[in-house]
Amino acid sequence: MTRSKPKTLTIAVIGGHNCSKQVEELAHNLGKNIAKVGYNLVCGGLGGVMEAVSRGCKEEGGLTIGILPGEDKKSANPFIDIVIPTGLGYTRNTLVVQTGDVVLALPGEYGTLSEIAFALVLKKPVIGIGSWDIPGVIQVKTVTQAMEKLAEILR
Amino acid sequence: MTRSKPKTLTIAVIGGHNCSKQVEELAHNLGKNIAKVGYNLVCGGLGGVMEAVSRGCKEEGGLTIGILPGEDKKSANPFIDIVIPTGLGYTRNTLVVQTGDVVLALPGEYGTLSEIAFALVLKKPVIGIGSWDIPGVIQVKTVTQAMEKLAEILR
Amino acid sequence: MTRSKPKTLTIAVIGGHNCSKQVEELAHNLGKNIAKVGYNLVCGGLGGVMEAVSRGCKEEGGLTIGILPGEDKKSANPFIDIVIPTGLGYTRNTLVVQTGDVVLALPGEYGTLSEIAFALVLKKPVIGIGSWDIPGVIQVKTVTQAMEKLAEILR
Amino acid sequence: MTRSKPKTLTIAVIGGHNCSKQVEELAHNLGKNIAKVGYNLVCGGLGGVMEAVSRGCKEEGGLTIGILPGEDKKSANPFIDIVIPTGLGYTRNTLVVQTGDVVLALPGEYGTLSEIAFALVLKKPVIGIGSWDIPGVIQVKTVTQAMEKLAEILR
Numbered sequence: 001m002t003r004s005k006p007k008t009l010t011i012a013v014i015g016g017h018n019c020s021k022q023v024e025e026l027a028h029n030l031g032k033n034i035a036k037v038g039y040n041l042v043c044g045g046l047g048g049v050m051e052a053v054s055r056g057c058k059e060e061g062g063l064t065i066g067i068l069p070g071e072d073k074k075s076a077n078p079f080i081d082i083v084i085p086t087g088l089g090y091t092r093n094t095l096v097v098q099t100g101d102v103v104l105a106l107p108g109e110y111g112t113l114s115e116i117a118f119a120l121v122l123k124k125p126v127i128g129i130g131s132w133d134i135p136g137v138i139q140v141k142t143v144t145q146a147m148e149k150l151a152e153i154l155r
Numbered sequence: 156m157t158r159s160k161p162k163t164l165t166i167a168v169i170g171g172h173n174c175s176k177q178v179e180e181l182a183h184n185l186g187k188n189i190a191k192v193g194y195n196l197v198c199g200g201l202g203g204v205m206e207a208v209s210r211g212c213k214e215e216g217g218l219t220i221g222i223l224p225g226e227d228k229k230s231a232n233p234f235i236d237i238v239i240p241t242g243l244g245y246t247r248n249t250l251v252v253q254t255g256d257v258v259l260a261l262p263g264e265y266g267t268l269s270e271i272a273f274a275l276v277l278k279k280p281v282i283g284i285g286s287w288d289i290p291g292v293i294q295v296k297t298v299t300q301a302m303e304k305l306a307e308i309l310r
Numbered sequence: 311m312t313r314s315k316p317k318t319l320t321i322a323v324i325g326g327h328n329c330s331k332q333v334e335e336l337a338h339n340l341g342k343n344i345a346k347v348g349y350n351l352v353c354g355g356l357g358g359v360m361e362a363v364s365r366g367c368k369e370e371g372g373l374t375i376g377i378l379p380g381e382d383k384k385s386a387n388p389f390i391d392i393v394i395p396t397g398l399g400y401t402r403n404t405l406v407v408q409t410g411d412v413v414l415a416l417p418g419e420y421g422t423l424s425e426i427a428f429a430l431v432l433k434k435p436v437i438g439i440g441s442w443d444i445p446g447v448i449q450v451k452t453v454t455q456a457m458e459k460l461a462e463i464l465r
Numbered sequence: 466m467t468r469s470k471p472k473t474l475t476i477a478v479i480g481g482h483n484c485s486k487q488v489e490e491l492a493h494n495l496g497k498n499i500a501k502v503g504y505n506l507v508c509g510g511l512g513g514v515m516e517a518v519s520r521g522c523k524e525e526g527g528l529t530i531g532i533l534p535g536e537d538k539k540s541a542n543p544f545i546d547i548v549i550p551t552g553l554g555y556t557r558n559t560l561v562v563q564t565g566d567v568v569l570a571l572p573g574e575y576g577t578l579s580e581i582a583f584a585l586v587l588k589k590p591v592i593g594i595g596s597w598d599i600p601g602v603i604q605v606k607t608v609t610q611a612m613e614k615l616a617e618i619l620r
Binding site: 400401404419420421423424426427428430431432444446 | 555556559574575576578579581582583585586587599601
């Protein structure tokens with residue numbers, strides 16, 4: 001019998017559906033780094049930050065999970081490996097953060113804020129890069145710093 | 156055939172499970188005022204702000220709805236008329252704000268923040284009294300001011 | 311201080327969105343009887359069986375609760391007093407049966423079957439009138455028999 | 466840029482938390498076959514049928530997804546690769562069937578019935594092996610027949 005190896009850690013990346021070119025590059029870079037270290041990625045599965053981080057993760061051979069608001073798997077961005085359609089609308093935000101062992105917040109609007117809040121309710125570590133300034137969020141400025149914090153937390 | 160009259164408006168009041176004596180009095184006073192104007196009250200159905208506001212509302216003959224995180228109706232505070240058990244845990248927060256036509260936020264922790272964020276995602280008006288300072292929340296200082304804002308919004 | 315009186319019991323009535331004239335009359339009659347005995351009614355808040363039972367309940371002055379799949383309160387049928395929009399799609403079915411102290415199943419399709427199954431998972435009593443024939447459901451033939459069973463269970 | 470390859474299909478396997486030795490062997494065999502054909506497996510992530518099918522799938526190098534009722538990733542059986550904790554209780558059943566492109570039902574109790582019903586609501590193909598006899602379920606007797614039906618449906 002094959003025993004499963006210890007679970008791979010999963011990083012939740014949250015951020016806006018619409019984002020600037022600069023944030024898109026940040027997300028893309030972050031996705032690449034997450035894959036290089038060997039973590040899985042979970043996100044909301046749609047566009048903007050979600051698509052950029054998934055694309056980065058896939059470029060480095062990582063595994064991507066997308067938890068969708070709708071019922072249709074086809075609405076996932078093309079870089080999602082494991083599509084979880086929910087039909088729960090914005091309520092699915094709680095599932096994205098629950099699936100991450102750590103949450104990484106990029107710039108986003110109220111949906112991102114709801115995810116940060118839920119993560120903090122559940123006592124998940126939250127690292128922010130230019131996202132909402134909420135007490136309890138570990139604020140960093142660069143992807144490199146975020147990856148260092150991640151390593152520190154997950155050690 | 157009896158036609159139902161136009162729906163009564165429902166106010167969602169959110170705030171901490173644990174709260175100071177001062178916030179409890181604020182919530183109690185708010186509940187009384189909500190009932191006096193003839194609105195229904197919806198809240199998370201448990202203790203702290205939720206219990207104080209429900210108690211105030213019942214004292215003035217209002218109708219109270221409690222949307223619980225758990226499956227057991229008995230966990231509702233004694234001032235809830237309509238108990239909606241969900242078994243959804245904190246995810247039920249999204250239902251509390253959806254059920255309100257306006258959301259009134261009192262002091263609370265991350266659970267309250269998640270409710271404010273969800274309300275703003277759904278473009279619900281949010282009035283804050285000493286709660287989280289998030290852009291988009293209409294900030295007031297007293298119950299009287301809150302009731303004036305409510306009337307203005309719901310006119 | 312006014313103490314709230316013991317909670318009014320709530321009956322969940324489930325059944326098809328589309329239904330025959332005969333089932334509509336059955337639902338309407340059931341709604342009237344539920345109100346006459348003084349129970350609240352909870353249902354899915356939309357058309358067919360849900361609308362007919364709500365209409366009957368309102369005609370006798372009962373209180374009706376509708377737990378909607380969508381986010382828009384306006385999609386409730388006109389006989390719902392307390393509208394709970396969820397945005398959860400069919401997943402809201404689990405909330406309808408949880409809110410009932412007893413579940414009354416009328417003819418319906420797979421949505422109704424999912425509600426019967428969830429009710430039985432949660433060990434709620436389920437009374438069926440011409441609905442799915444699932445072991446564990448108490449089968450009756452008439453509204454009178456259903457009301458007798460209800461009284462017996464809730465005694 | 467690396468383009469993601471076409472999505473791997475995912476099979477939802479549902480069945481009892483408690484099961485006989487015989488059903489366990491059936492589930493284990495089914496899991497092996499699902500992996501051999503190259504499908505992903507999704508299930509409820511706990512014991513009984515869920516653990517046996519996951520174990521089989523891992524033995525053949527497949528990928529397993531477990532959607533848990535609770536909030537704690539550690540409650541997943543040891544053969545789950547991708548753990549989705551939900552905190553939604555039994556309501557998570559709707560997510561298990563939504564994530565599968567086809568649903569395979571083994572013997573189970575009311576939870577399994579709720580999943581069959583939800584799958585049929587969503588017009589997902591459901592193949593049953595010794596499970597609930599509900600109109601619309603494609604009934605087969607063996608794992609071999611189930612795999613043939615799967616291939617036929619997913620062709």
